[in-house]
Amino acid sequence: MKKLLLSMTLFAVTLSFAAEYEDCWFYASRSLNNDQHVVELKELLETAAKSHYNGMLLACGLDTYGKWDAARKARLAEVKRLCDANKIELIPIIWSIGYGTMLGYDRNLVAGLPCIDVPYVVKGDTATIVQEEIAPLPNGNFEEYEGHAFKINGWIDAPGKRSFVDTDVKAEGKASIRLENFAEDKHGHARVCMLVKLKKNRQYMVSCKIKTEDFVGSNSVKIQLYTLKGDSYCAYEPAIEPTQDWKEYKTYFSSGDKEESRLYLGTWGAKAGKVWIDDVKLEEMGVTNIIRRPGCPLTVKVADSDRVLVEGQDYEPVPAAKQLLPANPEPPLVLKLTPAANLKDDTKLLISYYHPVRYGRWQFTTCMSEQKVYDLFRQSAREIKEAINPKKWFLSMDEIRAGGTCAACVARNTDMAHILADCIIKQRQFIKEVAPDATIYIWSDMLDPAHNARASYASCKGSFEGVWNMIPKDIVISCWYHLKRDISMPFFENLGFKTQGAAYYDVDTLDTSREWLETCNKTKNCTGIMYTSWRNKYKLLADFGNMVHENQKPLK
Template sequence: MPKFVKIPLLILIVETAGLFQPAIAQAYLLGDFNLDCKVDYRDLQLLSNCWLNTNSMYYKNVDLNHGNSVDMVEYAILAKNWLKHGKVYPYRWVFVSNMLGSANHLEQLINIIETASKHGLNGIVLDCGIDKLDLRPVDYIPTYMRRFEKVKQTCRQYDMEIIPIGFGVGYGGDVLAYDKNLATGIPVKDALFVVENYEAHLVPDPPVQIINGGFEEYEGNRFSGYEFHDKPGEISFVDTTVFRNGKASIRFENFNGSSARVMQQVHVQPYRCYKLSCWIKTDGFRPEKGFNMIVLASDEGVLASWKFSVPSTADWRKLTMGFNSLNYNLVRVYLGTWTGEAGKLWIDDLSIDEVGLLNVLRRPGTPVTVRGEDTGTIYEEGQDFAYIEDPVLDFKFDRDPPSIRILQEGTGKIHNGERLRVSYYHGTAIGDAQVTICMSEPKVYDIWKKQFKLVHDYLAPNKYFLSMDEIRAGGSCEACKKRGLIMAKILGDCITRQVQLIRENNPNAEVFIWSDMLDPNHNAHDNYYLVEGDFTGSWKYVPADLVVVCWDYEKRSESLNFFSNHGFRTLAGAYYDDDTLDNPRGWLEALEHTQGACGIMYTTWRNKYELLADFGDLVKCVPNHE
């Protein structure tokens, strides 16, 4: 077809879209076919070339009406959608976590890729375990690699780019799989151990207790010793029929979405490790993960918060969590539900105990010190006492701790009956499963270097996604303190080194990162969970070419504007397992007003992909013509 036929429509497109206005240079409008992050005459030229040469490698990108040809209709669709839809972004992605552990898992992933592509998405942010290939059983690797190659082949077939995600600190399982001692260390100072029969065991110092932990003392429906329990006689009751020990327990019912909790203040010793236990029984209780145990500091800071999955109906079972008192001598212990829906819940035999050496960490930045209380002598490991370790190291507290074995054949300095003061660092889970790793321990970067190399060797991606969100502990071990840096700089240095490790393999790699730890509107601030230090200003110490993926919906405009004003490109982490697409619609509205916005992602943590097709239709550059 003669070129002159296209001129009037080309002029229309250029004029209506304002393509030659400098202000539009960073606007990721519909039609960025050559993926240079701007829409200009080059995209129109590409469309023209594809019209004349349908064998072009870009043919599928510009066959906008899926008519198996490139013709005048494509120009009409392009013009119409520029006018109608405004910005449509070059990065339209879906998040998937799938370890390819079975043929069924592979089939599920293939279906997601096909659906995403058919509805206008062009990338999959994938956590599939390729970065930990060296940890898999040798005889399983060929099976895994066959599945992984099938994923790569399918993505090539459907023009879906794979963006590997991982390499996190807040959720440090990828590193802990290599060495659990790299967890963040929380300090215990001068815990008392007493030697008996050449073994030293912890002695509570001072003893701690829950007052009326057996719920035996009460008047009417009110229990003594507790600061409160919710709505006595309406939601909380004295039950003298159902109990585990003694003659009574506390029963909760009639929830109707209300809180049903009991709380007591407990005096503790600073920088000691404690475990909190209770027994519960349920009858038709909902929701399944509705039972919580929470410990708050006197200034309302969260020392520990665990959610437990409990059967709807079950007999008495023991639940245990651990916490470190940090620099506090008074804590508030809460048990119960904040979101009760139905059924009944009983609690009995609530207790608190100091524990020693549970989840003790052994790495250069977490030394163990054993000192004689009376003499001040610092005893030596391997000479005066055996190597100290927790062979289980599961970051839980529902088991007995290790003891210190005194070496009789050693120097003989430590005697039976001697009181020892022991200082060490322990790991802990936050929210019952999240374990943070230390950003200052060199071995962490050795592991990441290996992981980035594995990803490059088997995938060679042009984009990486750093899962650096919700870093809820850090700054408290010797490795961090010796650096003399604020937490914002420790985090910034960590991210900078990650980017450097990526670019050792691919100098031109584009790096994406979750926003929250760099966002003062979100988690980049002081007093954040168990972090010793302040993340404020962290955004000043990271590479300027990072693409920041914002995910706090309520503060989406503030976050997008913050990063845009600091020169960062942005992408929206949208959806989050809702039953509608109101969330991504809200993100698209905010992105429309954000300079440097370049994409949006369908983000599900529950493998909920029912709305994926509709999401693609919402964000893609062409309306659905099928």
């Protein structure tokens, strides 16, 4: 009888152990540039340790660990010690192509979009841009209206209900557009849409002036460009204060192969208050914001001839832009010619070059076709291994919104799916070189046909379709799109991948997290779930861990 009871007890213990997920993580982002970050992480780790967590996914800029000073490295060592003391595994999240990995070493590794045959004219020993006429935006200053309806080539949300003519508050002229009553629309939409005419392969700047009063809606004011098919290829989120006086905002974009686009300005997800917009302008930029790297060549040719000028021989070397899309753009390039150029006045030149594209407020994408990026990845893997010796590594390969457009990408004669897969395979290789037994995780969206793995994604040229069949099956896919969780998790499961659920995302309850756990519980070979906060909201950290502990039912 005692043997039977002992066997039953051991069996129950085994079942209990088997019923726990391998991963119960939380996400934290701290640069470790000051001691307070260590204090904050210590508090989170202590809470997590009491709430059944076993891992912390830490974003701290480890990509450029080789550039860190001694104090920052010491803080990381202390965080590693705190993790070990609390029995919380430290997992580094690294190498975000979509958010500019390795640009800290060389900003010219940014993805480049082409401007082709920008006209210049020779005068003496210089060549300057030929200012081509561009039609002003019809009624971009909101001066023409009837009632609360503005006369534009496009449309405006809910005139007289959420959008209004305001002749009392304006940046200039006699009127502006006022947006309010956002709660009347379930999406918080109050937008202006204008059809704009463009020239192919040119760089443009959109500017406008914005004023607010008691505005509620974090990151909900946007300036966006859409193709006529409805695909977004430029999205800028200006830094808006709840109440501010008139302030000018600027963003930049490349027309690519488009001769028309839809320009959107206004709110998405706004809650309350008022927003005024005035003085909307569209301007061609000329040759500026120049990227200089092998895959982004600068070409100067003489119009109506086969002659291509040689840099350093026919004209002085052209430097790269000092910043990636500064608030106030550098003036167009003035090309300084040498006597060897031997060009007469009024000779027409055509300049082709590459420039970066920004998404959101500060997102820049790194090029996946430049060899220097991979040299830096290999170096980074060695440094991370030496610094914290992780057993699990996380590839931050989400939201890759530019690529396939520079000369280095085009020369590969393939699509974005193969370019991305090749990058991931190499990242895995570099990790396995220093940590052969490492488990590697990756964000799901760029591999998921229900999410971002598709054609016509942002400013990318080519399709990501099929990439899910090209990457090694030993990489764990961390799915994060809540509304698609019951499509995405089975999709990767059926392909033979292990999965993970990235839940929470800064809401005020655990309702969506419970839904995520239900999906995890019915997905075979799911490694677990993560408390994922982008806004440092950790009020529910303990409750989330306890909820997972009490309701987890891993399906093997």
